[in-house]
Amino acid sequence: MLTRAMTAALLLALSLSSYADTPSSFRQAKVWAKEYVYLDRNTSDYGTLYCGCQWRWTGESGGRIDLEGCGYEIRAQENRAKRIEWEHIMPAHSLGHQRQCWQEGGRRNCVSNDAVFNVMYVDLFNLTPVVGEFNADRSNYRFTQFPASAPYQHGACPSRVDFSQRAAEPRPEARGLVARTYMYMHDRYNLPMSRAQQQIMMAWDRQYPVTDWERVRHDRIAAVMGHENPFVTGAKTWSLGHTNSGEGLRHAGSSLSAKDSHSIDLPGPIHGNRNSKVYHLPTGCPSYNAMADRNRVEFSSEAEAIAAGYRKAGNCR
Template sequence: MKALIYIFLIAIVAQAHAEPAVSFGQAKKALKEHVYYDRNQSEFGTIYCGCNWEWKGRSSGRVDLRSCGFEVRARPSRAKRIEYEHIVPAHSLGHLRQCWQQGGRKNCSRSDPAFRRMYVDLRNLSISVGEYNADRSNYRFTALPGTALQHGACPSKVDFKQRAAEPRDTAKGLVARTYFYMHDRYNLPMSKSQQRLMMVWDKNYPPSDWEIERERRMLRVTGHSNPFMTGEKSWKLGHKNEGAGLKDLSQGRFKVQSESQALNGDVIRGNKNSKVYHLPTGCPSYNAMAPHNRVKFKTESEAVSAGYRKAGNCR
């Protein structure tokens, strides 16, 4: 089955056309525009509770709680909005890294290129009801047969005492294959108990039509597949990670700009007429715009926040 999915994906997508997101804001925008743009009123809905939502602004959205029977537990403001949840929590991505010990997520996002790459990997981000995202926190996934639902009809569970969560059955396969992807691609450790659980979920909950379509869209945006989704790889207990997502970092080929510093000490130039920005390296039109049309930015995130998009001819 997975081999057929892989053939289907490769036949449709011959060439990637987008570059990796640099900031969390860029990742959210890419997900809205290229992956979830038409999923806000779908049968699958938000990943854990199946709620529909209305898009608002650049990448935010307002949840239709009645569409899924979601009941607010304690955070009304977060229950009303969508959030982009890390399926493998940010804590799991960073807590073993030195940057985390010296300042947590904020410091890692600012100073550690490897963490930034993991943090904005589109496949690890999915749209969730904000309150469930907050309640799930960085809890591990497990089976919670004796735990009562705490968010109305939302079928996903949270056990605060055990610091654990269980996604609804509809999401378990996607969760498992995302865990395999993230741990293999970024050489993250996974306990044997978590491996066994994810292997069961992967087997019992094969890809849905939406997961197949989601992977097709992800492939077009990122230029690479999830090999555990396509059938290129299968996870076995004691799996040896490949670490493909970090190899070019160690070889110095991946250049990502710090959120606090300008690239190579130069400024990013935006064109106030076209609302397109150009980097000082890799963008052929950096010097082409008239001086009176130039707007300077220190970081790409600053440019994106101002409503600019990256020039299409940047390498």
Template sequence: MYRPGRRTFAGALVCVLLAFTSLLDAAPASFEAAKVLARQQVWHDRNQTGSFYCGCDWEWAGRSGGRVNLESCGYVIRAQVNRAVRIEWEHIVPASLFGQQRLCWQQGGRPNCKRVDPLFNLMEADLHNLAPAIGEANADRSNYRFAMLPDTPYNHGQCPIKISFIQRAVEPRDEIKGLIARVYFYMHDRYDLRLSRQQEQLLMAWNLRYPPDAWELERDRRITAIMGHGNAFVRGERAWLPGHRNTAEGVRRGSPAQVSNEAARRPVIGNSRSRVYHLPKGCPSYSSVSAGNRIAFNEEAQAIREGYRKAGNCR
């Protein structure tokens, strides 16, 4: 039975609660949800301006992927045909780098961290650390360190990324070196990660030589609108100097108690079109329901009474 008063109230409630949760750093709940948000709200109009490592154009496909136009940047497939023609979401700071600094990784690797560690899930889903890249370039970059590689040839046609498999090192194109540095500073500062002296010196040099351009500033604004906080190293509000002491802001917010308390204050979100509801914790698509279809419920039982069913991907 349709109740216009209830629908109007629910719409108003969701606007208030969503505004409130943005102040609580309403980051995506999972990497899967983050990829959808990255496509829909950050990179949606950037597919004709170039992929991260190679500068290739692509056409969006599926919920968060894309099909690469290899000719747009002169990309030559090195070995992996299937991954070379698709867009993947690259962790600029590799998931293995921050995962290996967590106990969960020692006890079962990435799958275990995704299952038991709230902070790992926040780091994996942090939009500041994501960028669309050609799948093969993403795979070849692996979790290698960044370096200057003057004697290393290009391995992917005209794609300006140098990868030394022997040295396990990568030199990206100049256009993204500064952005990479500031993302590294942000992730290490926010999540209290260890940064080697060698990487620190190189990234500090890149940060100075390649200041933020218009797109990096816009990217930060878009991500801030979703997550509720920006990258202070992009905005010039914070500087990374030798001997930097991490603020560890994300570690405090990512504790199990903090995650649980914030989730408890967030509404159950229903999709009026699919008649499916999503819980604020454990449901990857919670943050990706379009605004026009969102219905807020005070509790799960209310959603069920209204004829909604739980999303099938909820854990």
């Protein structure tokens, strides 16, 4: 059941629907997440996603964790354990590591130079406040489910990490939301998901249906960003071997500025290789004419190629 504060916040978010947009930066994404999504959640029983801790808001988007109240025990990083951090449920590494910008300079380079990465990076559906130390410990590890005997590392926090396996397990209350977020991100941005990870997410989606809070969170984010997560609303379901829509890439490509898309007069179309999903410019790319005709796809701009899921060839100057 919605509290009065939750209802008021939802109405506020809905009033912004005519301004629906993607945040322009990670800093803005955190501020919007605080002001329009989590503003009244810091003292709720649900708490932070993985550990269920409450917090006190500080600054424009920060917070101080009530460690004693949730029984969290500091493992190694005291400063980060005491604050909330905004985690990408699907890690930034997973969003960027297949893109050319990540190969050439990691997250910082992608944030500075890749407009498509930035659309994924600031997607509010993929952001949540968590205990900072757990965010660090979870890192970019895959999600899985551990045997009951597996140890807990953070006191009463009911989520676990296995550093040797590079794997993490969210608490039961978080698993459905995690699964439907993964499905959304992979589908919307045409990202590959391993068979094993698909099976885990499908199982969690079935076992942990959408909760009242997940629905409220979804509706608040949808009102701000102007689109929904179809795996929360039920408009889509995931089955093994799911075909991604790539809808977010098309949106990102259509909204790139002339500067971002390198929209200049070129002496010919851009050539994409349908097998490697790599594109070549008519100038500065030695392999522009090297691919077989049967593998060639032509694009009128880099934005169009990027929106179709292609990345620039590594040997382009």
